[in-house]
Amino acid sequence: MGHTITEKILAAHSGEAEVHPGQFVMARVDLMLGNDVTAPLAIEEFRNIGAGRLADAARVVLVADHATPNKDIEAAEQCRMMRDFSREQGVEHFFDVGRGGIEHALLPEEGLVAPGECIIGADSHTCTYGALGAFATGVGSTDLAATMATGECWLRVPESIRVAYRGGPKPWVGGKDLILYTIGKIGVAGARYQALEFCGEAIEALGMSGRLTMCNMAIEAGAKNGIIAPDATTEEYIRSVTGRSYTPQLSDPDAAYAHTVEIDCADIELQVAAPPLPENARPVQQMNDTAIDQVVIGSCTNGRIEDLREAAQVLKGRRVHPDVRLIVVPATRRVHLQAIKEGLAEVFVEAGGALSTPTCGPCLGMHMGVLAKGERAVATTNRNFVGRMGHPESEVYLAGPAVAAASALLGHIGSPEELR
Amino acid sequence: MSDIRGRTHLYGDNVNTDVIIPARYLTTSDAAELARHCMEDIDPEFVSKVEPGDVVVAGENFGCGSSREHAPIAIRAAGVSAVIAKTFARIFFRNAINTGLPALACAEAAASIKGDDEVAVDLASGRIENLTQGRTYQAEPFPPFLQEIVAAGGLVAYTRKRLARR
Structure with missing residues (x-):
């Protein structure tokens, strides 16, 4: 019996010839991640463990991205704790304001992630890196602390669900629509404790940006990790960001899956997920009369340059609806710089949008774009839970960049097709 | 021999960590401060109702969403002695194990227990x-x-032991 890519990576990192779903392993971790919300707690627990020094400072990445640029004194103290710890322990991969950006867009871009690697992060969207053929999963702060001390993390080997996408997507339909549609089909607990392995023609044809968007939201179906087999697209992406070597893994043809979900891309319209769960995904046409107050384009899900290009294509030469506030958040400093060089920054500002520095802030209602009671937003982010972006009686509708940009112009939820 | 005895607080499916402790309070990891806002966005009265030893009972996928360990910390610091759910989201479950919040998966209990029932839990069995x-x-x-x-x-004590053996 063969093994899945997830099983093979976990076996290779735990010194086992093979591992099976349900088995507990102590896995050697290639890279571990914390941010300004989760790292302070991890640092406290690291001190409690009493290890003194990091097992390997080169494998630790700390990113100030959540409540940054520091939203208040408490946030400033949390960032300072991370900064001081990085200095003390010699953490070179500490990314401060202006030097980094949103962690899950940043790490691939910095060449810190490669196929076949095992990555944990004290952030649920760590599963993003599966797009590069890595095993990557979100954990808690104490897990990060223990991994900082030992270089290893306990993991239960997940079963895998194979999700196969047949055919090519319709115009404007991208990775966000594919993943929202999939979560709508299987539910927010549909892959609980399992790996979601995305494959098929549409995935092979999908660029790295769309793949990152899809794996990013694997957690919204409850998955432990999302993963895509490394191929020529992966190789090309990796070569553009790093020259280092790596050992890719692929699923065996006779690997065992919990089940397979078959999806025909001809069935996938542009998607919008209504509050309060990402599984409430429906075709955009079904929500056309929903008036909105704010649009956020950005986040670890959809804040890459490809996302901003798509939004700018819709916004160019047009004006944001008078009743709507548009906030555009490039995910990293490189994305921000590229958006300026390509003239996208000008498009957003000319349209009446607010162009922000990289931050996770608005996605989780921490700062920069918090919603008032009764307000409604379309966001290219990943969660539409009660109170996610602000007041518990505010609402978040999830969509891709094209729908978000079109909605900003229309003043209600809508598609780019309505803008003729 | 029961370790835990308390009144139940009942919730539904997919209780996520954003509602357990909203992100606007994540600029601190102080347990007492986090506890003051526990469940605020789905049950504003929870903090005033909860008594030390009480038990949270919920449906499927409890603790889904963000990996914030502040969620089990807030629940525990609010006085809750255990969470019983039909199923748990995996990051919340490992955070609970790692930080010592008893998390019991039991579909029958989740379906049968009503709000304000008195329950006792024997953790060993x-x-x-x-x-x-x-x-x-x-x-x-x-x-x-x-x-x-x-x-x-x-996990902190477990890791300390592992390092001592090296």
């Missing part, structure tokens, strides 16, 4: 007794690997 209804339920046992972490008193 996973036996849940509903004193109000006169019924007992059996939670899924922890796998041996996890029992070691629980027995050590959480």
Whole structure:
């Protein structure tokens, strides 16, 4: 019996010839991640463990991205704790304001992630890196602390669900629509404790940006990790960001899956997920009369340059609806710089949008774009839970960049097709 | 012999960590401060109702969403002695194991227990007794690997032991 890519990576990192779903392993971790919300707690627990020094400072990445640029004194103290710890322990991969950006867009871009690697992060969207053929999963702060001390993390080997996408997507339909549609089909607990392995023609044809968007939201179906087999697209992406070597893994043809979900891309319209769960995904046409107050384009899900290009294509030469506030958040400093060089920054500002520095802030209602009671937003982010972006009686509708940009112009939820 | 005895607070499916502790309070990791806002966005009265030892009971996928460990910390610091759910989201579950918040998966208990029932929990056996209804339920046992972490008193103590053996 063969093994899945997830099983093979976990076996290779735990010194086992093979591992099976349900088995507990102590896995050697290639890279571990914390941010300004989760790292302070991890640092406290690291001190409690009493290890003194990091097992390997080169494998630790700390990113100030959540409540940054520091939203208040408490946030400033949390960032300072991370900064001081990085200095003390010699953490070179500490990314401060202006030097980094949103962690899950940043790490691939910095060449810190490669196929076949095992990555944990004290952030649920760590599963993003599966797009590069890595095993990557979100954990808690104490897990990060223990991994900082030992270089290893306990993991239960997940079963895998194979999700196969047949055919090519319709115009404007991208990775966000594919993943929202999939979560709508299987539910927010549909892959609980399992790996979601995305494959098929549409995935092979999908660029790295769309793949990152899809794996990013694997957690919204409850998955432990999302993963895509490394191929020529992966190789090309990796070569553009790093020259280092790596050992890719692929699923065996006779690997065992919990089940397979078959999806025909001809069935996938542009998607919008209504509050309060990402599984409430429906075709955009079904929500056309929903008036909105704010649009956020950005986040670890959809804040890459490809996302901003798509939004700018819709916004160019047009004006944001008078009743709507548009906030555009490039995910990293490189994305921000590229958006300026390509003239996208000008498009957003000319349209009446607010162009922000990289931050996770608005996605989780921490700062920069918090919603008032009764307000409604379309966001290219990943969660539409009660109170996610602000007041518990505010609402978040999830969509891709094209729908978000079109909605900003229309003043209600809508598609780019309505803008003729 | 029960370790835990308290009144239940009942919630539905997919209770996520954003509603357990909203992000606007994540600029601190102070347990008492986090506890003051526990469940605020879905049950503003929870903090005033909860008594030390009480038990949270919920449906499927409890603790889904963000990996914030502040969620189990807030629940525990609010006085809750255990969470019983039909199923748990995986990051919340490992955070609970790692930080010492008893998390018991038991579909029968989740379906049968009502709000404000009095329950007693024996952690070693996973036996849940509903004193109000006169019924007992059996939670899924922890796998041996996890029992070691629980027995050590959480992941910090477990890791300290592992490092000492090296």
